[in-house]
Amino acid sequence: MLKPNPRELLKSSFKSIFKNKTRTLLTSLGIIIGVTSVILLISIGNGLKSFINDQFESLGSNFVIITAGKIFNEEGGFNNEGAYTTFSFNKKDVTTLKRKLKNINAVIPASQSTVKAKFQDTIKESMLIATTTDYAIYRKQKLKQGRWFNESEQKKESKVVVLGSKIAKNLFQNTYPINKKVSIGSANFKVVGVIEEVGGTLGGPSFDDYIYTPLETGFNFMENDGIQSIDIAVKNKEDIALIKKETEKILLDSYDEDKFSVFDQNKILSSINTILNTLTIALTGIAAISLVVGGIGIMNIMLVSVTERTREIGLRKAVGAYPRAILLQFLFEAVILSVFGGSIGILLGSIGTIALNNFFPAKVTIESILLAFGVCCAVGIIFGVAPARRASKLSPIDALRYE
Amino acid sequence: MPTLLQLKNVTKTYGSQDTKFDALKNINLKIDSGEFVSITGPSGSGKSTLMHIIGLLDNPTSGKVILENKNTSKLKENQLASLRNKSLGFVFQQFNLLSKTSSLDNTILPLLYSDIPQKEHKKLGIKMLDKVKIKNKASNTPAQLSGGEQQRVAIARALINNPKIILADEPTGNLDSKSGKNIIKLLKRLNKEGKTIILVTHDLSLAKLANRMITIKDGQIKC
Ligand SMILES: Nc1ncnc2c1ncn2[C@@H]1O[C@H](COP(=O)(O)OP(=O)(O)O)[C@@H](O)[C@H]1O
Numbered sequence: 001m002l003k004p005n006p007r008e009l010l011k012s013s014f015k016s017i018f019k020n021k022t023r024t025l026l027t028s029l030g031i032i033i034g035v036t037s038v039i040l041l042i043s044i045g046n047g048l049k050s051f052i053n054d055q056f057e058s059l060g061s062n063f064v065i066i067t068a069g070k071i072f073n074e075e076g077g078f079n080n081e082g083a084y085t086t087f088s089f090n091k092k093d094v095t096t097l098k099r100k101l102k103n104i105n106a107v108i109p110a111s112q113s114t115v116k117a118k119f120q121d122t123i124k125e126s127m128l129i130a131t132t133t134d135y136a137i138y139r140k141q142k143l144k145q146g147r148w149f150n151e152s153e154q155k156k157e158s159k160v161v162v163l164g165s166k167i168a169k170n171l172f173q174n175t176y177p178i179n180k181k182v183s184i185g186s187a188n189f190k191v192v193g194v195i196e197e198v199g200g201t202l203g204g205p206s207f208d209d210y211i212y213t214p215l216e217t218g219f220n221f222m223e224n225d226g227i228q229s230i231d232i233a234v235k236n237k238e239d240i241a242l243i244k245k246e247t248e249k250i251l252l253d254s255y256d257e258d259k260f261s262v263f264d265q266n267k268i269l270s271s272i273n274t275i276l277n278t279l280t281i282a283l284t285g286i287a288a289i290s291l292v293v294g295g296i297g298i299m300n301i302m303l304v305s306v307t308e309r310t311r312e313i314g315l316r317k318a319v320g321a322y323p324r325a326i327l328l329q330f331l332f333e334a335v336i337l338s339v340f341g342g343s344i345g346i347l348l349g350s351i352g353t354i355a356l357n358n359f360f361p362a363k364v365t366i367e368s369i370l371l372a373f374g375v376c377c378a379v380g381i382i383f384g385v386a387p388a389r390r391a392s393k394l395s396p397i398d399a400l401r402y403e
Numbered sequence: 404m405p406t407l408l409q410l411k412n413v414t415k416t417y418g419s420q421d422t423k424f425d426a427l428k429n430i431n432l433k434i435d436s437g438e439f440v441s442i443t444g445p446s447g448s449g450k451s452t453l454m455h456i457i458g459l460l461d462n463p464t465s466g467k468v469i470l471e472n473k474n475t476s477k478l479k480e481n482q483l484a485s486l487r488n489k490s491l492g493f494v495f496q497q498f499n500l501l502s503k504t505s506s507l508d509n510t511i512l513p514l515l516y517s518d519i520p521q522k523e524h525k526k527l528g529i530k531m532l533d534k535v536k537i538k539n540k541a542s543n544t545p546a547q548l549s550g551g552e553q554q555r556v557a558i559a560r561a562l563i564n565n566p567k568i569i570l571a572d573e574p575t576g577n578l579d580s581k582s583g584k585n586i587i588k589l590l591k592r593l594n595k596e597g598k599t600i601i602l603v604t605h606d607l608s609l610a611k612l613a614n615r616m617i618t619i620k621d622g623q624i625k626c
């Protein structure tokens with residue numbers, strides 16, 4: 001049986017380590033930095049994921065979406081080339097879909113074009129979305145001021161627009177925008193509403209920068225008279241898969257399979273999640289290298305410590321320590337150093353995450369804390385074994401004679 | 404008194420082939436329970452080597468060490484460690500106290516490797532410090548103690564497991580003559596209380612205070 005029992009040995013290791021506080025802190029620094037960055041990166045990755053998921057949820061999730069071009073590749077990621085297709089749908093496709101699909105609420109076409117919008121002397125680039133009144137209903141658009149364009153304006157092809165919150169702010173500053181005229185291309189459009197802020201899409205074009213107009217109005221004044229995307233608002237979530245299949249079948253009657261994509265929100269979501277996961281793992285892996293460096297630092301200091309404490313080791317053996325007790329003592333010291341560094345790292349990472357939260361969605365997960373903790377224990381053991389073995393093999397006589 | 408310790412034809416050779424050197428040559432020695440034996444001789448004569456072999460810290464090249472009627476030459480490393488822990492107490496010239504560690508914690512170090520339950524450690528430690536008259540410095544670290552005081556703590560540590568034999572290798576070597584005398588007086592007192600003491604010293608006046616004096620020269624016992 002091992003004497004002392006591991007609990008007492010642990011206590012004794014603790015005492016040894018904290019006799020030299022400065023060294024302990026410096027030795028743990030590598031681990032502290034490594035764990036802090038691992039925790040932060042995982043927090044950021046997770047935060048981004050849940051932010052994006054929330055955004056998708058808030059856009060409404062009962063949709064089958066059709067876009068021109070093949071936008072997904074075979075691995076489930078995005079296909080870059082597909083985004084630059086010149087192909088588009090037409091109004092006949094919309095009516096066919098409306099006629100043939102069952103259990104749907106609406107078929108909502110959208111035609112996009114980049115435009116320059118002007119109010120007085122202010123000119124801003126924007127994306128004009130020509131669509132229908134259903135867009136506001138099923139895409140759950142909340143208006144801050146005014147209203148969405150109505151059925152009669154849609155029928156009469158009136159020159160009315162609804163502005164995203166940011167473009168409205170940029171164009172009008174302090175002027176009240178409702179009923180003011182914005183000139184887009186060659187014509188003037190009356191502003192009937194401003195949408196509430198929906199928040200960033202993280203670098204990409206934001207919905208807050210978009211301008212909405214009735215479909216036909218869009219066709220009348222834009223060079224573009226194609227439909228780039230069609231949203232199908234589905235009655236029940238459970239029908240999504242079936243309706244997706246039917247939609248594909250209907251479109252294949254008119255077009256080749258590589259001209260368009262049919263998907264639901266989950267597909268986009270899982271693509272984004274795949275990308276984010278890969279990114280998080282890659283970045284975390286890089287940060288983990290510093291954990292290895294930290295581990296080497298611990299091994300280095302432990303080797304120095306074994307040499308410095310040769311006499312102590314001899315004494316402990318002389319008064320009855322088994323080689324294994326010495327081994328465990330030094331191994332425990334290495335693990336304590338690394339777990340101590342890890343704990344500080346977890347603390348700093350968590351504080352950092354909370355601070356980051358002011359600018360950016362980020363959240364610490366139990367999994368990342370457990371992972372960091374486990375990795376620290378492993379680093380301590382792996383890099384502690386060599387010094388501990390060296391200590392346990394010293395002969396008491398040589399150790400006591402050591403000057 | 405029964406024989407506590409016996410050395411039979413003990414030889415210790417250092418080095419190998421052309422660097423071969425016999426530090427101890429055919430030593431035969433018997434020490435009874437309750438004796439106070441001093442080992443003396445010039446520097447380099449093999450006193451420490453003999454002490455290490457008696458203390459089971461080192462193996463003889465040939466010969467036997469019999470402690471409490473047990474032949475120790477056949478014991479494994481862990482068994483030797485247990486025997487050192489239970490039956491032997493060491494006092495060194497350089498004290499060998501752990502730095503930044505209180506007198507009390509230094510005293511109870513051997514208990515860490517013993518079967519004595521932890522809750523009794525502190526009480527026993529205080530008792531031993533009291534025995535060597537340094538209880539009032541229980542919380543001092545070695546740096547806060549004089550040489551003589553440090554050696555007292557080291558003696559308390561040697562006593563803590565209630566061993567049969569105390570082995571002291573030049574315990575006064577790093578002390579002034581007055582504190583040195585006091586340490587020998589303390590050993591004398593412990594001997595009166597029943598401990599077997601083996602004292603190594605090159606100081607003849609101190610060696611004479613023992614009941615029996617063994618002189619060693621060039622690795623051999625002279626008388
Ligand atoms: N590990 C060793 N290797 C080689 N020679 C040694 C070793 N230890 C001691 N010696 C030699 O053995 C002799 C006796 O040493 P030691 O027992 O320390 O003498 P003392 O304690 O009487 O001064 C000395 O000549 C010393 O140089």
Ligand SMILES: [Mg+2]
Pocket residue numbers: 450451452573
């Ligand atoms: Mg010596």
